[in-house]
Amino acid sequence: xxxxxxxxxxxxxxxxxxxxxxxxxxxxxxxxxxxxxxxxxxxxxxxxxxxxxxxxxxxxxxxxxxxxxxxxxxxxxxxxxxxxxxxxxxxxxxxxxxxxxxxxxxxxxxxxxxxxxx
Amino acid sequence: xxxxxxxxxxxxxxxxxxxxxxxxxxxxxxxxxxxxxxxxxxxxxxxxxxxxxxxxxxxxxxxxxxxxxxxxxxxxxxxxxxxxxxxxxxxxxxxxxxxxxxxxxxxxxxx
Numbered sequence: 001x002x003x004x005x006x007x008x009x010x011x012x013x014x015x016x017x018x019x020x021x022x023x024x025x026x027x028x029x030x031x032x033x034x035x036x037x038x039x040x041x042x043x044x045x046x047x048x049x050x051x052x053x054x055x056x057x058x059x060x061x062x063x064x065x066x067x068x069x070x071x072x073x074x075x076x077x078x079x080x081x082x083x084x085x086x087x088x089x090x091x092x093x094x095x096x097x098x099x100x101x102x103x104x105x106x107x108x109x110x111x112x113x114x115x116x117x118x
Numbered sequence: 119x120x121x122x123x124x125x126x127x128x129x130x131x132x133x134x135x136x137x138x139x140x141x142x143x144x145x146x147x148x149x150x151x152x153x154x155x156x157x158x159x160x161x162x163x164x165x166x167x168x169x170x171x172x173x174x175x176x177x178x179x180x181x182x183x184x185x186x187x188x189x190x191x192x193x194x195x196x197x198x199x200x201x202x203x204x205x206x207x208x209x210x211x212x213x214x215x216x217x218x219x220x221x222x223x224x225x226x227x228x229x
Contacts, residue, residue, distance in 0.1 A: 004160075033216055042122075042205050042219030043161070056216060091160060105209075106151075107217060109160035 002026065004110035006092050012116045018080040021113045024073070025094030031055075033107065034067055034077050035091040043091055049075060079115075087117045120144040122220035124206050129226045130196055138191045138204050138223045146211025152180050152191045153205040155222065161205055165191070193225075201227045 005024040013019050025032050030051050035043035046065065048056040052072040060067070064083070069075040079086055093107040122142045130136040142150070149168040153161035167173055167182035167189060179192040191204055203224045207217040 040221070042207070042221050043217075044219070045216040048216050105149075106163050106166070109162070111160050114158075 004092055004094055004108055006090075006110035006113055008113055009111060010114050010116075012118065013082055014118050015084055016081040018078065019082055019115065020079075021077045021090050021092075021115075023075045023077070023092030023110060025075075025092070026108055029094035029096055029108075030072075031095045032069055032075050033093040033095075034075070035093065037089045037091055037112070039088070046077070046090075082115075082117045084117050087115055089114050120208065120210065120218045122206055122208055122218060124204075124220045124223045126221065127224045127226070129228060130193075132196055132198060132227055132229050134196050135192065135194050136196060136225065138193075138206075138225065140189045140191070140206035140220060142187050142189070142206070142208050142220075144187075144208050144210055144218070147184060147208065148211050148215065149209045150180075150182055150189050151207040151209070151217060152178075152189075153207060153219075155203045155205055157202070164204075196227050198227050198229070201225060 007022050032049045034046040036046050037043040046060045047067045049069040052069050065079055067077045089112040091112045092110040095105050095107045124140045151166050152164040154164050155161040165180035167180050172181045177194045182189045203222040205222045206220040209215050209217050
């Protein structure tokens with residue numbers, strides 16, 4: 001089974017430029033997450049999709065960040081314009097929709113995109 | 119709000135046992151996860167606890183006490199490849215709610 005795919009793996013841009021990241025989740029996974037992981041910290045959720053709908057975007061800086069999952073499969077995350085503090089690894093994760101009752105509903109992570117803003 | 123605390127760094131000797139603690143305060147609780155993350159790589163799932171008690175999986179075990187808001191990850195027979203960050207994450211009430219991660223504990227295994 002193929003894992004979560006992300007591209008690019010690395011990106012270096014100057015502040016005020018725009019950048020986009022792409023994620024393709026595991027086939028059949030309805031839920032997709034974008035996390036931001038700053039060096040030395042744990043991942044922080046930016047946005048969660050269930051199929052093509054947004055479930056939680058409360059921590060997404062909407063003045064500069066946007067994300068979409070138009071067909072309920074792959075997703076793009078955009079930053080426009082970028083700031084120095086956006087330098088981080090952007091992780092995409094996916095999970096099966098939870099079944100009734102107890103389930104661990106494990107999240108599978110992609111390799112991440114390491115963004116450096118100069 | 120949600121708060122998750124774990125030590126920043128730990129060092130242990132190859133072949134030894136190490137325990138990484140995690141305490142949490144959350145609004146609702148629907149499971150605690152441990153992930154391993156090697157430098158420059160994605161987190162990989164290690165364990166899941168939703169009921170009190172110990173879950174054992176090979177060299178790794180995870181314990182949960184919901185009344186104390188406390189968990190630990192126990193690594194036995196440490197190997198050099200176990201050097202990594204270990205992330206404690208909690209899911210609030212709900213079926214598909216996202217995980218809230220701690221800052222991670224960086225474990226160094228020395229010879």
